Amino acid sequence: MIKSPICDMLKIKYPIFQGGMAWIADGKLAAAVSNGGGLGIISAMNAGADYLKGQIDIARSLTDKPFGVNIMLMSPYADEVAEIVVSERVPVVTTGAGNPSKYMQSWLEAGITVIPVVASVAMAKRVERSGAAAVIAEGEESGGHIGELTTMAIVPQVCDAVSIPVIAAGGIADGRGVAASFMLGAAGVQLGTRFLVAKECSVHQNYKEMVLKANDISTVVTGKRFGWNTCRSIKNNFTRNFSKEEYAPDATAEKIALLGVGALRLAAVEGDKQNGCFLAGQISGLVNKEQTAAEIIKEIFDEAEALLKGANSWVK
Numbered sequence: 035m036i037k038s039p040i041c042d043m044l045k046i047k048y049p050i051f052q053g054g055m056a057w058i059a060d061g062k063l064a065a066a067v068s069n070g071g072g073l074g075i076i077s078a079m080n081a082g083a084d085y086l087k088g089q090i091d092i093a094r095s096l097t098d099k100p101f102g103v104n105i106m107l108m109s110p111y112a113d114e115v116a117e118i119v120v121s122e123r124v125p126v127v128t129t130g131a132g133n134p135s136k137y138m139q140s141w142l143e144a145g146i147t148v149i150p151v152v153a154s155v156a157m158a159k160r161v162e163r164s165g166a167a168a169v170i171a172e173g174e175e176s177g178g179h180i181g182e183l184t185t186m187a188i189v190p191q192v193c194d195a196v197s198i199p200v201i202a203a204g205g206i207a208d209g210r211g212v213a214a215s216f217m218l219g220a221a222g223v224q225l226g227t228r229f230l231v232a233k234e235c236s237v238h239q240n241y242k243e244m245v246l247k248a249n250d251i252s253t254v255v256t257g258k259r260f261g262w263n264t265c266r267s268i269k270n271n272f273t274r275n276f277s278k279e280e281y282a283p284d285a286t287a288e289k290i291a292l293l294g295v296g297a298l299r300l301a302a303v304e305g306d307k308q309n310g311c312f313l314a315g316q317i318s319g320l321v322n323k324e325q326t327a328a329e330i331i332k333e334i335f336d337e338a339e340a341l342l343k344g345a346n347s348w349v350k
């Protein structure tokens with residue numbers, strides 16, 4: 035059995051988080067992952083307090099296990115959802131796409147375990163100083179909003195820089211990724227793309243099909259030119275048009291910002307394969323079947339355990 039300090043810290047069976055995917059990670063998916071022994075996470079995404087409260091109620095109706103909420107710090111509603119996690123006594127909060135420092139004191143006073151996603155050593159050190167219980171070091175293999183370092187590069191460097199546990203994220207889809215993460219010094223993993231095709235995930239079936247059909251070179255990064263919204267998603271008409279507009283001579287940050295508006299909803303809710311933005315990680319090519327969240331977790335950890343037990347065959 036694989037155990038790490040993260041299991042005791044969060045009272046979970048397996049040291050695995052489900053990523054807080056905007057428009058995808060709802061109360062139903064989070065509850066399924068938590069019931070499967072991992073940490074399910076509800077995305078507060080770009081929605082207000084009422085949406086989040088509703089999803090927390092759904093999760094609580096489906097599980098008595100701990101779950102988390104992910105707060106996307108670029109959301110215009112970040113302030114109000116930051117209060118809801120306190121009033122709702124959510125046990126774990128993860129943050130993404132920014133610096134969570136301004137909320138840390140109120141979350142810590144409420145007894146919340148805060149685990150920010152970081153994309154650099156500097157940010158990992160900063161959040162450790164402000165009271166984070168652990169950090170998620172996310173590489174650019176991830177789907178969605180990404181930094182500039184790969185998982186292979188960021189995880190060991192963050193492990194060396196902080197003394198809190200590190201969760202590896204980005205490019206992990208199976209037991210090999212979990213075993214490798216432990217070798218890099220991580221105490222757990224976070225997976226998004228593999229949970230996107232979970233049977234309990236309510237995302238549009240076309241989104242699941244895009245991931246299931248994807249191969250190693252199916253994703254592309256857009257939004258690098260203006261710097262604030264670098265995202266990995268599955269290549270389609272939307273990404274081709276975005277790249278063309280982004281590098282057009284008359285492109286401006288304001289014009290490009292408008293291109294992405296509504297595209298995540300079009301993908302996740304409408305299943306619009308042409309105009310939607312299908313955020314997904316580089317390991318989409320490894321994700322080939324729909325399973326329940328519990329099956330996904332068990333399969334991954336059985337494989338990781340076998341690999342780690344056999345690892346000494348390399349040592350003579």
Ligand code: TUI
Binds near residue numbers: 132133153157180
């Ligand atoms: O947040 C993510 N992935 C996401 S958020 C998202 S929703 C979205 N909607 C519209 C536009 C853009 C995004 C889709 N995918 N992952 C966690 C993550 N956080 N990756 C990178 C970071 C990060 C980046 C910079 C964390 C901290 C940070 O700090 C910068 C600074 O110095 O403030």
